[in-house]
Amino acid sequence: MTPSIEEKEISTVLQSFPSLQMDEDKRRDIASHIRRERELLIQMKRRKRYAQVIGGVAASFALLFIAYQWIPSEVTPSVPSAQQMNREDGQNTYASGTTLSTGTVITIDRQIQAYVDEALDKTNAAYHPENMMVIVTDPNTGEILGMGNRRKHEDYDSLEESVRAVPDPVVAFPIVTLAAAIEEGMYSSNETYDSGTYEVVPGKPIKDHNGGIGWGEITYLEGIQRSSNVAFAKLGYERLPKDSLGKYLRRFGFGAKTDTDIFGEEAGQIPKMDTPYDAAMAAMGHAGSVTAIQQVAAVGAIANGGELLTPHLSKQAKSGTTDSYKGRRVVSEETAKQVREILEAVVNNRPGSGTDFSIKEHAVAGRTGIAGKRDQQGNFIEGKYTYSFIGFAPSDDPKLLVYIAVDNPNTDLWLGLWGKGIVAPPFKEIMGNSLQYLQER
Template identity: 45%
Template sequence: MKKRIRLRTLLFGGIMTLLFLILISRIYVVQVVEGAKWYDLAKIRWSAAEQLVAKRGTITDRSGNVLAMDTIAYNVSVNPQMINENGLTEDIIDGLHEILGISKDELRGIVTAKKEDGTYLKNREVRNGGWQIEKSVADEIRKFRVELSEEKEVYDVGIDLAENLKRYYPRKTLASQLVGFLDRDGAAMTGIEAFFDDQLRGEDGYIKYEKDGKRVQLAEGDVEYKPAADGQQVQLTIDNDIQHYVEEALQEIVKQYAPKSATAIAADPNTMEILAMANMPQYDPNEYWKNNSSSYNHAIKSLYEPGSTFKIVTLAAAVEEGLFDPDELYKSGEFKIKGVAQPIRDIKRGGWGTITFLEGLKYSSNVAFVKLGYERLGSEKLQSYISNFGFGTKTGIELGSEQKGVVNLRYPLEIANATFGQGVSVTPIQQVAAVAAIANGGKLLKPQIVKSITDPLTKATQTFEPQLVRQVISEETSKKVGEYLEQVVSDMDKGTGKNAYIEGYRVAGKTGTAQKVDGKSYSTSKFVVSFIGYAPVDDPKIVVYIVVDEPNDPLVGGGKVAAPAFKQIVLKSLRKMGVAPNYSADSENALKEVTITVPDLTDLSVAQAKAELNAKAMTYELVGNGKTVLQQIPAASSAVHPTQRIYLITEQREKLAIPDLTGLSLRDALEITSLIGIRLIPEGQGYILSQKEETLNNVRVLKVVLAPPFGEASSSELDEADQQETANQ
């Protein structure tokens, strides 16, 4: 018995010893042989990482007004498993339907989503309608969550809100095709957003650290940190106000003529900085999915036969070559090309008889330009000038998908037609660059849409200067062509551009009406109408091109549809720029300032008053939110400059906000501020240059800086009555 016990003891001890040796050897393997491997795995288990999201750079206009920015948004997701376990399916569907506006059928599919094995999912995103929602909507969901949790006595109702960054366009439709948009996944799709995506998007950072079992960071653990690099800030050349003027004018065209599209570009001809670029119909990039087709930028992507606006190129070439004599006579009506059965005819059947070439320009005679371009310049020179003005090649503007146009002239008829803008296809931006070259002394410049790009961290700024492509015509030719084009606008009898005339300013311009190709021939009912011009002729500050595709009336042309919009845009823009008006001579050759009489608008509805002022191309500002004009400043029958803003008072004084008083005389400003009930504190003499609202001794005051008009001593400085009224205030 003792021997048996001893053997069992030895056996047990041997087994224990063997197990201990195995354990020691395993520990050795784990700690020494494979120590590094297991240490690395442990570090992974200890470690935690967080992504540091970079903010996308802002996009602003030339004055710093924000057009695109990042803002906080929220994404909604649900837990179908938890919702169904707690019996909250119908409550969640009803609540989210009411808050997010998503259909109940769609929500039911999300809330009851299952795996292939039939079990409910634990997470499902509410993408369509619950993605990147605003804080106000997120707050409603939070409130709903709390109320439902208390009502059903459950800790978690299965709705989650994740905070992230969202691209936001504070000015909504303004310049939307130019700025572009990001899709729901943050991908840049169009416009500046897409072209400058590398600069705007920045680079995400991260932080990696070691944690304990409670996910608390270890004080002495390793930390790896890379800060997020925010995107660069892109400042555009566009002017927020001029962009608004342009879009407002296009909206009037759409309202009256219902075209397929309407496009306009405004630029500074001396630098080719784009001041405005707009298209109709519009879309809101904050809700791009509602009208995504309207994100198309016709200004750089669409090709049009320019029609008679292209005659400017033929005219400039003929003047440069010494082939245009404004007083030379020719026979209008038709021009026969050898070997071509159908002659080229003027828009007026039979023409205007024997007239001068300058009259041919005013009437927009096709025959005059065939004679100049086809007969005198010839194919080689004409095509050389067309090419030198930039047609047939991309302008290089910093926007994606720009088209280069089509200029393919082989046969005599094609060359003859090209002289008056038929048979060639161009983009609006090419038209603007070419006419800007004629306005600025003959220099073709690359269109510029970006003024600067700034790094938000280092503040290093890259600026963009005007880029000369080539000298196309001489300064002397530029001046002559401007004077000829001015007569197209100023001649109220013969000028096709007379509707673009702005009293007090010298305006050069040209109308265009082009038949659209329908199949293999030209349509008799579908037209593209346009107007392009610049002002003032002697010192150009702005060039504007307006093109309208298929207005609903086939009998209207560029002079009726586009020229009035041009007038409205240019008048408001020159006024904003502070450009001095030109002066006209009276019968005694003494210079007098051009004025216009203010109509009586009191007691009219706001719509009637606006219509009357628009008809006179007078600028105005509504003061108040009423529907009837209670008072106007300046008063009816006052003689004012055409650029003077008319203020329409529509509410009682206690409801009025302070309007923009820039450009007003002190007397008119005093009258307005007296109505509002705010004290005016003037500095200087003349007309208001700037204004600033302040609080002085707990009283609201408006400080204004005045200056003589256009840098000279005002001929109507403050009289004693003005000074006394100021003292009384």
């Protein structure tokens, strides 16, 4: 008999904790319980009765802690089941400080999660996208403070959605390209280049997003502010030594699992860069595949001064998460600082492409991205796009990082406008309200 998804997940837990022993009957009992919990969560979603419950959190944590406790028929009293949440009208959510039976604390902040849910619901009601995701973290610790998604189809798990690899990371890869060029001493903000088109290979020009018209001869800083494809292609292919971009992408955690405490994580794929054209496309983010969690971790390293941390939903109640989840240094503090300043200029200074994401009370640093959707064969689907933004604030001392992606919204707005008009409002609402809440608490 083929093992169920739940049985496979239990096996993963047991492999991670060799001291735990469990016979096959016990595994099947626990798997059956988890399956019932997940089915009930889906039913609750369909009845719109779990407004602040992160889809799948209960099931995933129940799986882990049931395995710890060996309880086949019920979760421990300190871990609310889907049935308990259903009886309480779906108003519960895990909050920072909630201690589970193993002495583990959930990192989700109830108030920040409420801001996430409200913003998701507003955008979903207005534009009905195929999918929409938000992740909020503390980039200094890697703690996930809020997360969620909305999808046209009901059978989803927002946790698993956050660790599913999707193609064309047009937000994160260019940031790594910029960081690599700075770290290698190959970037100068005041140096100029010819924007518009860049023919790396004869007959296959790379074009800026305004149809290849460009903006004439401009500085690299202006090119990055305008999100110029040519600027990033030149930095990634011409300036960086051969094979350096792939090295930096791996250094920032792409192509490997982050080891986050979310089940089902995929590793994604570092793009092949055997040809100059492939390398240039990778530098722009139009190649390879990554997860939302990987992008959050990578940009979080820029926000916190160069340390790659593991994003996580739980921590030991009496231990510092920075110590427990410290990863590795990926760039110098000076490089991270320079990238932060450039990303701040993208949002706060004209002609920055991200000025719609600025917040009056706080300096935001970040980057926008538009990627065409692909079918299962990897071909672009005409007229379908995913718009995303990742940003942190305050830019000189980041307290929060917010990633948001909206997949193929239903709108008549022109392509150049719908992304900012749809994605900017929820980002600003979540970031602004959350920063104010952190200051006041």
